[in-house]
Amino acid sequence: GQQVMQIPQYQHVQEGEDFTTYCNSSTTLSNIQWYKQRPGGHPVFLIQLVKSGEVKKQKRLTFQFGEAKKNSSLHITATQTTDVGTYFCARLENYGQNFVFGPGTRLSVLP
């Protein structure tokens, strides 16, 4: 399957600053899922986006799906130390038979 790319690979922010990670695909995505993995933990599902131009919010997190369904973003407003971790986007292929995960963006938040 086609890969999904994420930028940046790493991001260091001061607590209170905003953070954005981007997920890009060369082909149209049927949907995109976002996961968070805390250091030493396992990935935890955050959200799924399906519709072109879709925007969903979870408290300080805002998720967007591009109009062309080839890219997505996760924006965190006013980061906190609890936001530390790696954020992955993932595309679902073959009707649930396999996921292709992006390489992830590792977020560090300095207090």
Next chain:
Amino acid sequence: KAGVTQTPRYLIKTRGQQVTLSCSPISGHRSVSWYQQTPGQGLQFLFEYFSETQRNKGNFPGRFSGRQFSNSRSEMNVSTLELGDSALYLCASSLPPVYEQYFGPGTRLTVT
């Protein structure tokens, strides 16, 4: 509901040996996927099982195999271990149609 459980949590093996890892999905989840996570390669899909059938397999050598039982519990086996097989092996269960992946804590395999 209880979450996904994986056993063992940690394992140390020697090159050439084989290993079997176990995964118990969330009750009612019939889809079980396995992933290998390494610092260099990230999260790589190994295979997915649904109702005891392997529906898809990732780009891994034949040394990696798996199976699923009638109670949806799954095992994966790696034969003739290589140093490069050292990784965190994650199992995830899910339900259609979203197939949101519920991950277990993983098995940390070290091959020496």
